[in-house]
Amino acid sequence: MIFEMTIQFRVTNFKEGLHWYNLLFDKDPDFIPHEGFAEWEIVPGSWFQLAQGEPADGSGPLRLGVTNLEKVKEKLIKELGLDGVEIHSRPEVPVKWCTFNDPWGNRIGLFEYLDKVEEARRISELN
Incomplete structure (x- = not known):
């Protein structure tokens, strides 16, 4: 288990x-x-x-769920100096997402559930 x-x-x-x-x-x-x-x-x-x-070649991505992707993206642009971060979505995918590199080349992704009921259910399971 x-x-x-x-x-x-x-x-x-x-x-x-x-x-x-x-x-x-x-x-x-x-x-x-x-x-x-x-x-x-x-x-x-x-x-x-x-x-x-030394970062491992092709390391990541680490994907992190957030509740407000646009807000987090703007915070990261301001505080970490990220640029060129684009938010993506597809009709068949239940989340929107973005992916970027840390300064050492490690890949990081953020995603937000489009279905806020599902998002709330998943968050409640953590408590």
Whole structure:
């Protein structure tokens, strides 16, 4: 039985990476066990690890669900200096989404459910 999930991205400049991901996740790490390594619990049982090192070729994307994609996109443009981030949708897909790179080439995606009842149901399952 799978009960938790962890994904790890590596960055060549840990100090800059820590700052960048603090802004992305809007919080400090939950756990820093040693120098060059930090972890955030994104949602219960889902952890993101940031490690000092060379990014893996083709790393990601890490996809994160948000409740207001346009608002988060504007925040990331302002705080992280992202540009060229486009929101996409397709009639047969129940979400809209965008994908971008961190400064080290790791892929990150954001998505928002179009069906707000479904979104609320999924969020309520976290509590």
